[in-house]
Amino acid sequence: MVSVDRDNWGGNVHYRAAQIAAPETLEEAQRLVASSAKIRPLGTRHSFNRLPDTDGILIHLGSLPPDPVIDTDAMTVTVGGATRYGVVARHLEDNGLALHNMGSLPHISVAGAISTGTHGSGDGLGSLSSAVRGLQLIGPSGDLIDIGADDPALPGMVVGLGAFGPITRVTLAVQPSYRMRQDAYLDLPWQRLTDDLDAVFAAGYSVSLLTRWTAPAVEHIWVKSLVSGPIASADQLGVRPAPGDTPDNMNPFGVEGPWCACLPHFRLDRVPSLGAEIQTEYLVPRDRAVEAIGALRAIGEPIDAVLAMSELRTVAADELWLSPATGRDSLAIHFTFHRDPEGVARVLPEIEARLLPLDARPHWGKLFHAGADVLAGRYPRMADWRNLVAGHDPDGKFANNFLEHHVGGS
Known part of the structure:
Protein backbone atom coordinates (compact mmCIF):
# COMPACT_ATOMS: atom_id res chain seq x y z
CA MET A 1 0.00 0.00 0.00
CA VAL A 2 1.31 3.46 -0.92
CA SER A 3 1.28 5.99 1.90
CA VAL A 4 -0.53 9.12 0.73
CA ASP A 5 -0.05 12.41 2.57
CA ARG A 6 -3.05 14.66 3.13
CA ASP A 7 -0.98 17.75 2.22
CA ASN A 8 0.25 18.67 -1.22
CA TRP A 9 3.95 18.59 -2.06
CA GLY A 10 4.54 22.28 -1.34
CA GLY A 11 2.64 22.21 1.96
CA ASN A 12 0.20 25.00 1.07
CA VAL A 13 -2.91 22.80 0.52
CA HIS A 14 -4.49 20.34 2.95
CA TYR A 15 -6.93 18.03 1.18
CA ARG A 16 -10.48 18.13 2.48
CA ALA A 17 -11.48 14.75 1.05
CA ALA A 18 -13.28 12.40 3.41
CA GLN A 19 -10.88 9.61 2.40
CA ILE A 20 -7.68 9.07 0.44
CA ALA A 21 -7.58 5.59 -1.04
CA ALA A 22 -4.64 3.78 -2.67
CA PRO A 23 -6.07 0.56 -4.15
CA GLU A 24 -3.65 -2.32 -4.64
CA THR A 25 -5.17 -3.62 -7.89
CA LEU A 26 -6.88 -2.23 -10.95
CA GLU A 27 -10.02 -4.22 -10.13
CA GLU A 28 -10.12 -2.69 -6.66
CA ALA A 29 -9.79 0.78 -8.19
CA GLN A 30 -12.64 0.08 -10.59
CA ARG A 31 -14.91 -1.07 -7.78
CA LEU A 32 -14.07 2.00 -5.72
CA VAL A 33 -14.91 4.36 -8.57
CA ALA A 34 -18.17 2.52 -9.33
CA SER A 35 -19.32 2.64 -5.70
CA SER A 36 -18.41 6.28 -4.99
CA ALA A 37 -20.74 9.25 -5.32
CA LYS A 38 -17.81 11.69 -5.55
CA ILE A 39 -14.24 10.73 -6.40
CA ARG A 40 -11.20 12.47 -7.88
CA PRO A 41 -7.75 11.24 -8.96
CA LEU A 42 -4.69 12.29 -6.95
CA GLY A 43 -1.20 12.06 -8.43
CA THR A 44 2.12 13.03 -6.86
CA ARG A 45 0.45 16.00 -5.10
CA HIS A 46 2.37 18.55 -7.11
CA SER A 47 -0.64 20.82 -7.76
CA PHE A 48 -0.55 24.02 -5.73
CA ASN A 49 -4.30 24.58 -5.77
CA ARG A 50 -7.43 22.53 -5.08
CA LEU A 51 -7.71 21.01 -8.55
CA PRO A 52 -7.47 17.43 -7.17
CA ASP A 53 -9.67 17.89 -4.11
CA THR A 54 -13.20 16.66 -3.48
CA ASP A 55 -15.67 16.27 -0.63
CA GLY A 56 -15.70 12.56 -1.44
CA ILE A 57 -12.75 10.22 -2.08
CA LEU A 58 -9.32 10.93 -3.52
CA ILE A 59 -7.95 7.90 -5.35
CA HIS A 60 -4.21 7.45 -5.84
CA LEU A 61 -3.06 4.73 -8.25
CA GLY A 62 0.58 4.63 -7.16
CA SER A 63 0.30 1.01 -6.03
CA LEU A 64 -0.43 -0.17 -9.58
CA PRO A 65 2.63 -1.36 -11.54
CA PRO A 66 4.21 0.93 -14.17
CA ASP A 67 4.30 -2.02 -16.62
CA PRO A 68 5.92 -0.08 -19.51
CA VAL A 69 5.16 -1.53 -22.94
CA ILE A 70 7.22 -0.29 -25.90
CA ASP A 71 5.83 -0.53 -29.42
CA THR A 72 8.75 0.06 -31.78
CA ASP A 73 6.52 -0.07 -34.87
CA ALA A 74 4.28 2.72 -33.61
CA MET A 75 7.18 4.38 -31.70
CA THR A 76 5.19 4.62 -28.50
CA VAL A 77 5.44 3.56 -24.88
CA THR A 78 2.40 2.77 -22.72
CA VAL A 79 2.79 3.09 -18.95
CA GLY A 80 0.74 3.25 -15.79
CA GLY A 81 -0.67 6.73 -15.31
CA ALA A 82 0.79 7.10 -11.82
CA THR A 83 4.33 6.36 -13.04
CA ARG A 84 6.77 9.18 -12.47
CA TYR A 85 8.41 10.69 -15.53
CA GLY A 86 11.88 9.91 -14.24
CA VAL A 87 11.03 6.19 -14.12
CA VAL A 88 9.63 6.24 -17.66
CA ALA A 89 12.67 8.14 -18.91
CA ARG A 90 15.16 5.68 -17.45
CA HIS A 91 13.31 2.73 -18.97
CA LEU A 92 13.27 4.39 -22.38
CA GLU A 93 16.95 5.31 -22.24
CA ASP A 94 17.81 1.71 -21.31
CA ASN A 95 16.02 0.71 -24.52
CA GLY A 96 17.61 3.32 -26.77
CA LEU A 97 14.54 5.58 -26.82
CA ALA A 98 13.55 9.00 -25.56
CA LEU A 99 10.74 11.49 -24.99
CA HIS A 100 10.79 14.77 -26.89
CA ASN A 101 10.68 16.81 -23.69
CA MET A 102 10.49 16.66 -19.91
CA GLY A 103 9.45 19.05 -17.17
CA SER A 104 11.78 20.55 -14.57
CA LEU A 105 10.91 17.78 -12.11
CA PRO A 106 11.11 14.10 -13.07
CA HIS A 107 9.17 13.37 -9.87
CA ILE A 108 5.73 14.17 -11.31
CA SER A 109 3.35 11.47 -12.53
CA VAL A 110 2.60 11.06 -16.20
CA ALA A 111 -1.18 11.28 -15.74
CA GLY A 112 -0.99 14.32 -13.47
CA ALA A 113 1.40 16.20 -15.75
CA ILE A 114 -0.55 15.66 -18.96
CA SER A 115 -3.86 16.41 -17.24
CA THR A 116 -2.69 19.90 -16.29
CA GLY A 117 -0.78 20.84 -19.45
CA THR A 118 2.61 20.71 -17.73
CA HIS A 119 5.54 21.50 -20.03
CA GLY A 120 9.28 21.67 -20.39
CA SER A 121 11.05 24.28 -22.49
CA GLY A 122 11.99 24.66 -26.12
CA ASP A 123 10.97 26.80 -29.10
CA GLY A 124 9.98 23.76 -31.14
CA LEU A 125 8.84 21.58 -28.25
CA GLY A 126 5.23 21.07 -27.29
CA SER A 127 4.15 20.40 -23.73
CA LEU A 128 4.33 16.93 -22.21
CA SER A 129 0.66 16.55 -23.09
CA SER A 130 1.42 16.93 -26.79
CA ALA A 131 3.16 13.51 -26.79
CA VAL A 132 0.02 11.63 -25.74
CA ARG A 133 -1.22 9.07 -28.28
CA GLY A 134 -3.77 7.27 -26.14
CA LEU A 135 -5.42 7.02 -22.74
CA GLN A 136 -7.08 4.37 -20.63
CA LEU A 137 -9.23 5.58 -17.76
CA ILE A 138 -11.84 4.39 -15.32
CA GLY A 139 -15.28 5.73 -16.24
CA PRO A 140 -18.03 6.68 -13.77
CA SER A 141 -19.47 3.15 -13.72
CA GLY A 142 -16.06 1.63 -13.05
CA ASP A 143 -15.54 0.35 -16.60
CA LEU A 144 -12.23 0.79 -18.40
CA ILE A 145 -12.41 3.19 -21.34
CA ASP A 146 -9.71 3.22 -24.03
CA ILE A 147 -9.23 6.40 -26.06
CA GLY A 148 -6.98 5.82 -29.07
CA ALA A 149 -4.95 8.19 -31.19
CA ASP A 150 -7.71 8.44 -33.81
CA ASP A 151 -10.52 9.07 -31.33
CA PRO A 152 -11.88 12.61 -31.88
CA ALA A 153 -12.29 12.96 -28.11
CA LEU A 154 -8.57 12.52 -27.37
CA PRO A 155 -7.57 16.20 -27.84
CA GLY A 156 -10.27 17.13 -25.34
CA MET A 157 -9.44 14.47 -22.78
CA VAL A 158 -5.65 14.76 -22.59
CA VAL A 159 -5.63 18.00 -20.57
CA GLY A 160 -8.66 16.71 -18.71
CA LEU A 161 -8.16 18.20 -15.21
CA GLY A 162 -9.33 14.91 -13.67
CA ALA A 163 -12.85 15.49 -15.01
CA PHE A 164 -12.93 12.21 -16.96
CA GLY A 165 -11.85 9.96 -14.08
CA PRO A 166 -8.62 8.29 -12.96
CA ILE A 167 -6.17 7.63 -15.80
CA THR A 168 -4.81 4.11 -15.54
CA ARG A 169 -2.59 3.95 -18.66
CA VAL A 170 -1.03 6.57 -20.95
CA THR A 171 0.51 6.03 -24.39
CA LEU A 172 3.28 8.47 -25.30
CA ALA A 173 5.15 9.09 -28.55
CA VAL A 174 8.85 8.24 -28.35
CA GLN A 175 11.89 8.78 -30.55
CA PRO A 176 15.47 7.49 -30.73
CA SER A 177 17.63 8.42 -27.75
CA TYR A 178 19.84 11.49 -27.98
CA HIS A 363 -1.08 26.76 -15.56
CA TRP A 364 -3.91 24.55 -14.30
CA GLY A 365 -1.80 22.98 -11.56
CA LYS A 366 -0.40 26.19 -10.07
CA LEU A 367 -1.96 28.79 -7.80
CA PHE A 368 -4.11 31.39 -9.57
CA HIS A 369 -7.30 33.40 -9.05
CA ALA A 370 -8.85 33.90 -12.50
CA GLY A 371 -12.31 32.37 -12.76
CA ALA A 372 -14.34 30.84 -15.56
CA ASP A 373 -15.73 34.23 -16.52
CA VAL A 374 -12.20 35.25 -17.54
CA LEU A 375 -10.78 31.96 -18.76
CA ALA A 376 -13.64 30.60 -20.87
CA GLY A 377 -12.99 33.05 -23.68
CA ARG A 378 -9.30 32.14 -23.82
CA TYR A 379 -9.95 28.56 -24.89
CA PRO A 380 -11.70 28.26 -28.28
CA ARG A 381 -12.82 24.70 -27.50
CA MET A 382 -13.94 25.34 -23.90
CA ALA A 383 -17.65 24.80 -24.70
CA ASP A 384 -16.78 21.57 -26.51
CA TRP A 385 -14.76 20.44 -23.50
CA ARG A 386 -17.66 21.11 -21.14
CA ASN A 387 -20.01 19.16 -23.41
CA LEU A 388 -17.54 16.28 -23.57
CA VAL A 389 -17.38 16.17 -19.77
CA ALA A 390 -21.19 16.31 -19.46
CA GLY A 391 -21.59 13.39 -21.84
CA HIS A 392 -18.91 11.32 -20.13
CA ASP A 393 -19.87 12.07 -16.51
CA PRO A 394 -23.51 13.26 -16.52
CA ASP A 395 -23.90 12.91 -12.74
CA GLY A 396 -20.76 14.88 -11.92
CA LYS A 397 -18.99 12.08 -10.06
CA PHE A 398 -15.61 13.58 -11.01
CA ALA A 399 -16.63 17.24 -10.64
CA ASN A 400 -15.47 19.53 -7.85
CA ASN A 401 -15.55 23.16 -6.72
CA PHE A 402 -12.34 24.01 -8.53
CA LEU A 403 -13.78 23.01 -11.90
CA GLU A 404 -17.01 24.84 -11.23
CA HIS A 405 -15.21 28.07 -10.32
CA HIS A 406 -12.37 28.09 -12.86
CA VAL A 407 -13.83 26.20 -15.81
CA GLY A 408 -17.59 26.36 -15.32
CA GLY A 409 -20.27 24.11 -16.74
CA SER A 410 -18.87 21.12 -14.83
Whole structure:
Protein backbone atom coordinates (compact mmCIF):
# COMPACT_ATOMS: atom_id res chain seq x y z
CA MET A 1 0.00 0.00 0.00
CA VAL A 2 1.31 3.46 -0.92
CA SER A 3 1.28 5.99 1.90
CA VAL A 4 -0.53 9.12 0.73
CA ASP A 5 -0.05 12.41 2.57
CA ARG A 6 -3.05 14.66 3.13
CA ASP A 7 -0.98 17.75 2.22
CA ASN A 8 0.25 18.67 -1.22
CA TRP A 9 3.95 18.59 -2.06
CA GLY A 10 4.54 22.28 -1.34
CA GLY A 11 2.64 22.21 1.96
CA ASN A 12 0.20 25.00 1.07
CA VAL A 13 -2.91 22.80 0.52
CA HIS A 14 -4.49 20.34 2.95
CA TYR A 15 -6.93 18.03 1.18
CA ARG A 16 -10.48 18.13 2.48
CA ALA A 17 -11.48 14.75 1.05
CA ALA A 18 -13.28 12.40 3.41
CA GLN A 19 -10.88 9.61 2.40
CA ILE A 20 -7.68 9.07 0.44
CA ALA A 21 -7.58 5.59 -1.04
CA ALA A 22 -4.64 3.78 -2.67
CA PRO A 23 -6.07 0.56 -4.15
CA GLU A 24 -3.65 -2.32 -4.64
CA THR A 25 -5.17 -3.62 -7.89
CA LEU A 26 -6.88 -2.23 -10.95
CA GLU A 27 -10.02 -4.22 -10.13
CA GLU A 28 -10.12 -2.69 -6.66
CA ALA A 29 -9.79 0.78 -8.19
CA GLN A 30 -12.64 0.08 -10.59
CA ARG A 31 -14.91 -1.07 -7.78
CA LEU A 32 -14.07 2.00 -5.72
CA VAL A 33 -14.91 4.36 -8.57
CA ALA A 34 -18.17 2.52 -9.33
CA SER A 35 -19.32 2.64 -5.70
CA SER A 36 -18.41 6.28 -4.99
CA ALA A 37 -20.74 9.25 -5.32
CA LYS A 38 -17.81 11.69 -5.55
CA ILE A 39 -14.24 10.73 -6.40
CA ARG A 40 -11.20 12.47 -7.88
CA PRO A 41 -7.75 11.24 -8.96
CA LEU A 42 -4.69 12.29 -6.95
CA GLY A 43 -1.20 12.06 -8.43
CA THR A 44 2.12 13.03 -6.86
CA ARG A 45 0.45 16.00 -5.10
CA HIS A 46 2.37 18.55 -7.11
CA SER A 47 -0.64 20.82 -7.76
CA PHE A 48 -0.55 24.02 -5.73
CA ASN A 49 -4.30 24.58 -5.77
CA ARG A 50 -7.43 22.53 -5.08
CA LEU A 51 -7.71 21.01 -8.55
CA PRO A 52 -7.47 17.43 -7.17
CA ASP A 53 -9.67 17.89 -4.11
CA THR A 54 -13.20 16.66 -3.48
CA ASP A 55 -15.67 16.27 -0.63
CA GLY A 56 -15.70 12.56 -1.44
CA ILE A 57 -12.75 10.22 -2.08
CA LEU A 58 -9.32 10.93 -3.52
CA ILE A 59 -7.95 7.90 -5.35
CA HIS A 60 -4.21 7.45 -5.84
CA LEU A 61 -3.06 4.73 -8.25
CA GLY A 62 0.58 4.63 -7.16
CA SER A 63 0.30 1.01 -6.03
CA LEU A 64 -0.43 -0.17 -9.58
CA PRO A 65 2.63 -1.36 -11.54
CA PRO A 66 4.21 0.93 -14.17
CA ASP A 67 4.30 -2.02 -16.62
CA PRO A 68 5.92 -0.08 -19.51
CA VAL A 69 5.16 -1.53 -22.94
CA ILE A 70 7.22 -0.29 -25.90
CA ASP A 71 5.83 -0.53 -29.42
CA THR A 72 8.75 0.06 -31.78
CA ASP A 73 6.52 -0.07 -34.87
CA ALA A 74 4.28 2.72 -33.61
CA MET A 75 7.18 4.38 -31.70
CA THR A 76 5.19 4.62 -28.50
CA VAL A 77 5.44 3.56 -24.88
CA THR A 78 2.40 2.77 -22.72
CA VAL A 79 2.79 3.09 -18.95
CA GLY A 80 0.74 3.25 -15.79
CA GLY A 81 -0.67 6.73 -15.31
CA ALA A 82 0.79 7.10 -11.82
CA THR A 83 4.33 6.36 -13.04
CA ARG A 84 6.77 9.18 -12.47
CA TYR A 85 8.41 10.69 -15.53
CA GLY A 86 11.88 9.91 -14.24
CA VAL A 87 11.03 6.19 -14.12
CA VAL A 88 9.63 6.24 -17.66
CA ALA A 89 12.67 8.14 -18.91
CA ARG A 90 15.16 5.68 -17.45
CA HIS A 91 13.31 2.73 -18.97
CA LEU A 92 13.27 4.39 -22.38
CA GLU A 93 16.95 5.31 -22.24
CA ASP A 94 17.81 1.71 -21.31
CA ASN A 95 16.02 0.71 -24.52
CA GLY A 96 17.61 3.32 -26.77
CA LEU A 97 14.54 5.58 -26.82
CA ALA A 98 13.55 9.00 -25.56
CA LEU A 99 10.74 11.49 -24.99
CA HIS A 100 10.79 14.77 -26.89
CA ASN A 101 10.68 16.81 -23.69
CA MET A 102 10.49 16.66 -19.91
CA GLY A 103 9.45 19.05 -17.17
CA SER A 104 11.78 20.55 -14.57
CA LEU A 105 10.91 17.78 -12.11
CA PRO A 106 11.11 14.10 -13.07
CA HIS A 107 9.17 13.37 -9.87
CA ILE A 108 5.73 14.17 -11.31
CA SER A 109 3.35 11.47 -12.53
CA VAL A 110 2.60 11.06 -16.20
CA ALA A 111 -1.18 11.28 -15.74
CA GLY A 112 -0.99 14.32 -13.47
CA ALA A 113 1.40 16.20 -15.75
CA ILE A 114 -0.55 15.66 -18.96
CA SER A 115 -3.86 16.41 -17.24
CA THR A 116 -2.69 19.90 -16.29
CA GLY A 117 -0.78 20.84 -19.45
CA THR A 118 2.61 20.71 -17.73
CA HIS A 119 5.54 21.50 -20.03
CA GLY A 120 9.28 21.67 -20.39
CA SER A 121 11.05 24.28 -22.49
CA GLY A 122 11.99 24.66 -26.12
CA ASP A 123 10.97 26.80 -29.10
CA GLY A 124 9.98 23.76 -31.14
CA LEU A 125 8.84 21.58 -28.25
CA GLY A 126 5.23 21.07 -27.29
CA SER A 127 4.15 20.40 -23.73
CA LEU A 128 4.33 16.93 -22.21
CA SER A 129 0.66 16.55 -23.09
CA SER A 130 1.42 16.93 -26.79
CA ALA A 131 3.16 13.51 -26.79
CA VAL A 132 0.02 11.63 -25.74
CA ARG A 133 -1.22 9.07 -28.28
CA GLY A 134 -3.77 7.27 -26.14
CA LEU A 135 -5.42 7.02 -22.74
CA GLN A 136 -7.08 4.37 -20.63
CA LEU A 137 -9.23 5.58 -17.76
CA ILE A 138 -11.84 4.39 -15.32
CA GLY A 139 -15.28 5.73 -16.24
CA PRO A 140 -18.03 6.68 -13.77
CA SER A 141 -19.47 3.15 -13.72
CA GLY A 142 -16.06 1.63 -13.05
CA ASP A 143 -15.54 0.35 -16.60
CA LEU A 144 -12.23 0.79 -18.40
CA ILE A 145 -12.41 3.19 -21.34
CA ASP A 146 -9.71 3.22 -24.03
CA ILE A 147 -9.23 6.40 -26.06
CA GLY A 148 -6.98 5.82 -29.07
CA ALA A 149 -4.95 8.19 -31.19
CA ASP A 150 -7.71 8.44 -33.81
CA ASP A 151 -10.52 9.07 -31.33
CA PRO A 152 -11.88 12.61 -31.88
CA ALA A 153 -12.29 12.96 -28.11
CA LEU A 154 -8.57 12.52 -27.37
CA PRO A 155 -7.57 16.20 -27.84
CA GLY A 156 -10.27 17.13 -25.34
CA MET A 157 -9.44 14.47 -22.78
CA VAL A 158 -5.65 14.76 -22.59
CA VAL A 159 -5.63 18.00 -20.57
CA GLY A 160 -8.66 16.71 -18.71
CA LEU A 161 -8.16 18.20 -15.21
CA GLY A 162 -9.33 14.91 -13.67
CA ALA A 163 -12.85 15.49 -15.01
CA PHE A 164 -12.93 12.21 -16.96
CA GLY A 165 -11.85 9.96 -14.08
CA PRO A 166 -8.62 8.29 -12.96
CA ILE A 167 -6.17 7.63 -15.80
CA THR A 168 -4.81 4.11 -15.54
CA ARG A 169 -2.59 3.95 -18.66
CA VAL A 170 -1.03 6.57 -20.95
CA THR A 171 0.51 6.03 -24.39
CA LEU A 172 3.28 8.47 -25.30
CA ALA A 173 5.15 9.09 -28.55
CA VAL A 174 8.85 8.24 -28.35
CA GLN A 175 11.89 8.78 -30.55
CA PRO A 176 15.47 7.49 -30.73
CA SER A 177 17.63 8.42 -27.75
CA TYR A 178 19.84 11.49 -27.98
CA ARG A 179 22.66 13.03 -25.99
CA MET A 180 22.86 16.54 -24.61
CA ARG A 181 24.83 18.89 -22.46
CA GLN A 182 23.58 21.73 -20.33
CA ASP A 183 25.54 24.87 -19.58
CA ALA A 184 24.95 27.56 -16.99
CA TYR A 185 25.61 31.25 -17.57
CA LEU A 186 25.09 34.48 -15.65
CA ASP A 187 23.90 38.04 -16.21
CA LEU A 188 22.00 38.35 -19.45
CA PRO A 189 21.17 42.06 -19.89
CA TRP A 190 17.45 42.72 -19.81
CA GLN A 191 17.80 44.90 -22.90
CA ARG A 192 19.46 42.06 -24.79
CA LEU A 193 16.55 39.79 -23.88
CA THR A 194 13.82 42.21 -24.89
CA ASP A 195 15.62 43.36 -28.04
CA ASP A 196 16.24 39.83 -29.31
CA LEU A 197 14.09 37.44 -27.31
CA ASP A 198 13.83 34.98 -30.21
CA ALA A 199 17.60 34.63 -30.51
CA VAL A 200 18.01 34.05 -26.77
CA PHE A 201 15.50 31.22 -26.68
CA ALA A 202 16.88 29.74 -29.91
CA ALA A 203 20.31 29.30 -28.29
CA GLY A 204 19.65 25.64 -27.47
CA TYR A 205 17.24 22.74 -27.68
CA SER A 206 15.82 23.92 -24.35
CA VAL A 207 16.53 27.28 -22.69
CA SER A 208 15.52 28.47 -19.22
CA LEU A 209 16.02 31.94 -17.79
CA LEU A 210 15.89 32.24 -14.00
CA THR A 211 15.83 35.55 -12.20
CA ARG A 212 14.27 37.91 -9.73
CA TRP A 213 12.48 40.85 -11.23
CA THR A 214 14.50 43.62 -9.55
CA ALA A 215 17.83 42.06 -10.55
CA PRO A 216 19.97 44.35 -12.77
CA ALA A 217 20.24 41.53 -15.33
CA VAL A 218 18.63 38.13 -15.88
CA GLU A 219 20.56 36.20 -13.28
CA HIS A 220 20.81 32.63 -14.61
CA ILE A 221 20.69 31.24 -18.15
CA TRP A 222 20.51 27.46 -18.55
CA VAL A 223 21.05 26.22 -22.09
CA LYS A 224 20.45 22.54 -22.91
CA SER A 225 21.93 21.64 -26.29
CA LEU A 226 22.02 18.57 -28.49
CA VAL A 227 25.61 17.38 -28.81
CA SER A 228 24.88 16.65 -32.46
CA GLY A 229 24.35 20.36 -33.11
CA PRO A 230 26.02 23.70 -32.35
CA ILE A 231 26.74 24.68 -28.74
CA ALA A 232 26.16 28.37 -28.01
CA SER A 233 29.08 30.13 -26.34
CA ALA A 234 29.00 32.74 -23.60
CA ASP A 235 30.27 35.36 -26.07
CA GLN A 236 27.45 34.59 -28.50
CA LEU A 237 24.89 35.05 -25.75
CA GLY A 238 26.50 38.11 -24.22
CA VAL A 239 26.77 36.45 -20.82
CA ARG A 240 29.49 34.96 -18.63
CA PRO A 241 29.99 31.33 -17.57
CA ALA A 242 28.66 30.41 -14.15
CA PRO A 243 31.41 29.35 -11.75
CA GLY A 244 31.06 26.75 -9.02
CA ASP A 245 29.60 23.31 -8.56
CA THR A 246 26.10 22.19 -9.47
CA PRO A 247 23.74 22.03 -6.45
CA ASP A 248 23.34 18.51 -5.09
CA ASN A 249 19.68 18.18 -6.09
CA MET A 250 20.23 19.20 -9.71
CA ASN A 251 21.49 17.44 -12.81
CA PRO A 252 25.08 18.53 -13.52
CA PHE A 253 26.10 21.41 -15.78
CA GLY A 254 29.01 21.40 -18.17
CA VAL A 255 29.03 17.68 -18.96
CA GLU A 256 27.59 15.53 -21.72
CA GLY A 257 24.90 13.01 -20.83
CA PRO A 258 21.75 11.25 -21.96
CA TRP A 259 18.63 13.35 -22.55
CA CYS A 260 17.00 12.05 -19.36
CA ALA A 261 19.85 13.44 -17.24
CA CYS A 262 19.85 16.86 -18.92
CA LEU A 263 16.28 17.91 -19.74
CA PRO A 264 14.94 17.85 -16.13
CA HIS A 265 16.52 20.44 -13.87
CA PHE A 266 16.37 18.21 -10.81
CA ARG A 267 17.46 14.71 -9.88
CA LEU A 268 14.83 12.06 -9.22
CA ASP A 269 16.62 10.84 -6.07
CA ARG A 270 16.66 14.27 -4.39
CA VAL A 271 14.07 16.70 -3.05
CA PRO A 272 13.64 19.19 -5.92
CA SER A 273 13.52 22.96 -5.81
CA LEU A 274 12.85 24.38 -2.33
CA GLY A 275 10.42 21.67 -1.21
CA ALA A 276 8.27 23.99 0.93
CA GLU A 277 7.08 26.51 -1.64
CA ILE A 278 4.15 27.91 -3.61
CA GLN A 279 4.19 27.99 -7.40
CA THR A 280 2.31 30.16 -9.88
CA GLU A 281 2.67 30.26 -13.67
CA TYR A 282 1.09 31.97 -16.67
CA LEU A 283 1.54 31.34 -20.39
CA VAL A 284 1.37 34.48 -22.53
CA PRO A 285 1.29 34.58 -26.34
CA ARG A 286 4.82 34.63 -27.73
CA ASP A 287 4.16 37.93 -29.50
CA ARG A 288 3.30 39.58 -26.17
CA ALA A 289 6.28 38.23 -24.25
CA VAL A 290 8.22 41.49 -24.17
CA GLU A 291 5.16 43.37 -22.90
CA ALA A 292 4.70 40.79 -20.15
CA ILE A 293 8.34 41.05 -19.05
CA GLY A 294 8.11 44.82 -18.86
CA ALA A 295 4.83 44.69 -16.93
CA LEU A 296 6.32 42.39 -14.30
CA ARG A 297 9.54 44.34 -13.92
CA ALA A 298 7.39 47.38 -13.15
CA ILE A 299 6.11 45.60 -10.02
CA GLY A 300 9.36 43.77 -9.28
CA GLU A 301 9.71 44.88 -5.66
CA PRO A 302 6.46 43.42 -4.28
CA ILE A 303 6.99 40.22 -6.31
CA ASP A 304 10.56 39.76 -5.13
CA ALA A 305 9.53 40.30 -1.51
CA VAL A 306 8.06 36.77 -1.51
CA LEU A 307 9.85 35.26 -4.52
CA ALA A 308 12.56 32.62 -4.50
CA MET A 309 12.99 32.65 -8.30
CA SER A 310 11.10 33.17 -11.54
CA GLU A 311 11.71 31.04 -14.62
CA LEU A 312 10.98 31.97 -18.25
CA ARG A 313 10.60 29.21 -20.85
CA THR A 314 9.08 28.81 -24.30
CA VAL A 315 6.40 26.28 -25.28
CA ALA A 316 5.31 25.41 -28.81
CA ALA A 317 1.64 25.56 -29.79
CA ASP A 318 -0.56 22.46 -29.69
CA GLU A 319 -4.20 21.63 -30.50
CA LEU A 320 -5.30 20.19 -27.15
CA TRP A 321 -8.52 21.84 -26.09
CA LEU A 322 -7.58 22.95 -22.57
CA SER A 323 -3.81 23.16 -22.98
CA PRO A 324 -2.51 26.59 -21.88
CA ALA A 325 -0.52 26.52 -25.15
CA THR A 326 -3.46 25.60 -27.36
CA GLY A 327 -3.32 27.38 -30.69
CA ARG A 328 -0.32 29.58 -29.95
CA ASP A 329 3.39 29.57 -29.23
CA SER A 330 3.86 30.84 -25.71
CA LEU A 331 6.24 32.24 -23.13
CA ALA A 332 5.72 30.53 -19.78
CA ILE A 333 6.41 32.80 -16.83
CA HIS A 334 6.83 30.79 -13.65
CA PHE A 335 7.05 32.01 -10.05
CA THR A 336 8.49 29.89 -7.24
CA PHE A 337 7.46 31.68 -4.07
CA HIS A 338 8.54 31.01 -0.53
CA ARG A 339 5.78 29.27 1.41
CA ASP A 340 4.23 32.52 2.57
CA PRO A 341 0.51 32.21 1.78
CA GLU A 342 -0.33 35.71 3.01
CA GLY A 343 2.48 37.31 1.04
CA VAL A 344 1.57 35.42 -2.13
CA ALA A 345 -2.09 36.36 -1.64
CA ARG A 346 -1.06 40.03 -1.64
CA VAL A 347 1.02 39.92 -4.80
CA LEU A 348 -0.96 37.45 -6.93
CA PRO A 349 -3.75 39.95 -7.81
CA GLU A 350 -1.08 42.44 -8.94
CA ILE A 351 0.50 39.82 -11.21
CA GLU A 352 -2.83 38.85 -12.72
CA ALA A 353 -3.80 42.51 -13.21
CA ARG A 354 -0.80 42.85 -15.51
CA LEU A 355 -0.74 39.48 -17.26
CA LEU A 356 -4.43 38.71 -17.82
CA PRO A 357 -4.91 41.76 -20.11
CA LEU A 358 -2.13 40.26 -22.26
CA ASP A 359 -4.30 37.15 -22.81
CA ALA A 360 -2.34 35.06 -20.30
CA ARG A 361 -3.55 31.59 -19.40
CA PRO A 362 -2.66 30.17 -15.98
CA HIS A 363 -1.08 26.76 -15.56
CA TRP A 364 -3.91 24.55 -14.30
CA GLY A 365 -1.80 22.98 -11.56
CA LYS A 366 -0.40 26.19 -10.07
CA LEU A 367 -1.96 28.79 -7.80
CA PHE A 368 -4.11 31.39 -9.57
CA HIS A 369 -7.30 33.40 -9.05
CA ALA A 370 -8.85 33.90 -12.50
CA GLY A 371 -12.31 32.37 -12.76
CA ALA A 372 -14.34 30.84 -15.56
CA ASP A 373 -15.73 34.23 -16.52
CA VAL A 374 -12.20 35.25 -17.54
CA LEU A 375 -10.78 31.96 -18.76
CA ALA A 376 -13.64 30.60 -20.87
CA GLY A 377 -12.99 33.05 -23.68
CA ARG A 378 -9.30 32.14 -23.82
CA TYR A 379 -9.95 28.56 -24.89
CA PRO A 380 -11.70 28.26 -28.28
CA ARG A 381 -12.82 24.70 -27.50
CA MET A 382 -13.94 25.34 -23.90
CA ALA A 383 -17.65 24.80 -24.70
CA ASP A 384 -16.78 21.57 -26.51
CA TRP A 385 -14.76 20.44 -23.50
CA ARG A 386 -17.66 21.11 -21.14
CA ASN A 387 -20.01 19.16 -23.41
CA LEU A 388 -17.54 16.28 -23.57
CA VAL A 389 -17.38 16.17 -19.77
CA ALA A 390 -21.19 16.31 -19.46
CA GLY A 391 -21.59 13.39 -21.84
CA HIS A 392 -18.91 11.32 -20.13
CA ASP A 393 -19.87 12.07 -16.51
CA PRO A 394 -23.51 13.26 -16.52
CA ASP A 395 -23.90 12.91 -12.74
CA GLY A 396 -20.76 14.88 -11.92
CA LYS A 397 -18.99 12.08 -10.06
CA PHE A 398 -15.61 13.58 -11.01
CA ALA A 399 -16.63 17.24 -10.64
CA ASN A 400 -15.47 19.53 -7.85
CA ASN A 401 -15.55 23.16 -6.72
CA PHE A 402 -12.34 24.01 -8.53
CA LEU A 403 -13.78 23.01 -11.90
CA GLU A 404 -17.01 24.84 -11.23
CA HIS A 405 -15.21 28.07 -10.32
CA HIS A 406 -12.37 28.09 -12.86
CA VAL A 407 -13.83 26.20 -15.81
CA GLY A 408 -17.59 26.36 -15.32
CA GLY A 409 -20.27 24.11 -16.74
CA SER A 410 -18.87 21.12 -14.83
